[in-house]
Amino acid sequence: MNKSIIATAFAALVAFAPISQLQAADLPVKTVEQVFAQQTALSGQRIQISGEVVKVNNGIMGKNFLHIQDGTGSEGSNDIIVTSQQTAHLGDKVNIDALVTTNRDF
Template sequence: MNKFIAVVLAGAVSLGASLAFAAETSTVAAVYKDKSALAGKEVTVKGKVVKVNNGIMGRNFVHVQDGTGDASSNNLIITSKQTAAVGDTVQVTGKVFLNRDFGSGYNYPLLIEESTITPAK
């Protein structure tokens, strides 16, 4: 085992930390369902990009759906410095924010911010 990895693992174990190596992927519907408990926490969602609005308030707004949820819980809006194209399948990791009001009609009951967007397989 690499000496650096052994030290990191030993440190995590001695602190009682869990050894989660990758964030668990959630569904769009599950994020909506558990949004209160997830507020301020990081989530990862995989889905298809259905709408993109770039360059608004210094960020890109990317809408992602994965086929779960109903009309009120099937579309996650992601903000990121990165972007994607409509039709892309992506994996998004970001923090859950509730009731974000940017003014001028930009009000979001649920928003995933500070996100990274990567192509998904």
Template sequence: MKLQSLAFAALVAILGLASSGMAAAQANMKSVAEIYKTKDALAGKTISAQGKVVKVNNGIMGRNFVHVQDGTGAPDGNKLIVTSKQSANVGDEVTISGVVVLNRDFGSGYMYPLLIEEATISPKK
């Protein structure tokens, strides 16, 4: 009986840690509009966002470029361009998490005022 109680206590502790980590990720969740509005303060920080994949360019310069919109933001700031080793399909609802980079210049006319780099991409939950 004592062993079952210890096992149950361990399970509760593990689940508690998992839910606190999940809460931290949710607290870090930003809308596209919020990311654009506070981009200077977010530069160099890891953020998370959710949205719908609207465009994908795979295999460019050793990374995939995934464009994500969530319905917020102005016409000139309504989608995130995300670079990742992972990819997604147009129409997928995803959660992304990556580092905010400002004024990224890849050369040859490829300049990005706001980019989310080294991102993880997962199906939206």
């Protein structure tokens, strides 16, 4: 199943805020590894990222937490955690449109 998710996501100290789907077509596409490597430079920018849902935790602090991997990166830089009001299932392919922010504390 392929889903499009507009979400808040974070990777280590990287966070993403929701944006409009109408803006998604013009956004730069990044890999999980690129987000980790470029997190400071990407802060404040809107991006697209796609991957597979490898873990789901629903209903935590009123949000659903999705772990997304795309096959790039290595341990410590290969998993983005997305928070969203929407959810997905293990194994779903998702497209995420987001604003990158750093040092976000939930």
